[in-house]
Amino acid sequence: MAVESVRVTADVIEANEFPGLSDRYQVSGVPKIVINDKVELLGAQPEKRFLAAVIEATQERVDQ
């Protein structure tokens, strides 16, 4: 997604090496996906579900 859109920054975070970040985002299982600090997904996601979550996160941010 970050390859496709100038709007997207994608981080792959090794949870064990960054316990501070893992605590902050309450990572109890992997893969855990957090979008704009708001929408969370646990486990690998089908493309449609992932995209829906990305759009949801963007809209929430715009509505603020």
Add this chain to the structure above:
Amino acid sequence: MAIISDGNADQVRTFFAEHVQEPVTVELFTQKRSLLTIPGQQECEYCEETESLLNEVVALSPNLSLAVHDLRADPHAGEADGITAEMVPSFVLHGQDRGKIRFLGIPAGYEFSTLIQDIASVSTGTTSLTPATRDALAQLPGDVHIRVFVTPT
């Protein structure tokens, strides 16, 4: 001793030859080992290993290069990529990508194949996403920061 086995190196070299035609720069943000041992100051556990691994990866294609920044010497080197001094080791892929792809921590285990795939996508500027997804991404109304937490196994 090499981190990547000869067999894996051959596979990745072949994959890169086909899929990495345009240049990709891997920008590594690391922390060089201090000459002094200072109580309470933590050394970066995986910085050296990450640098070695990335050196081996970029050696597998003439279109790849590695730029190394020591955040101990220059804490602001990562500012353009949003990388702060405590985010070590981390690296960013620069090629034909429109957004930004960052890795925090060593890309070991399953994440190694993620890295290899991502390098190819960044080189070509294309992905295997469906046209509908690409259209939707092109029209995003705001910025998106996706964090994917993983473990090496």
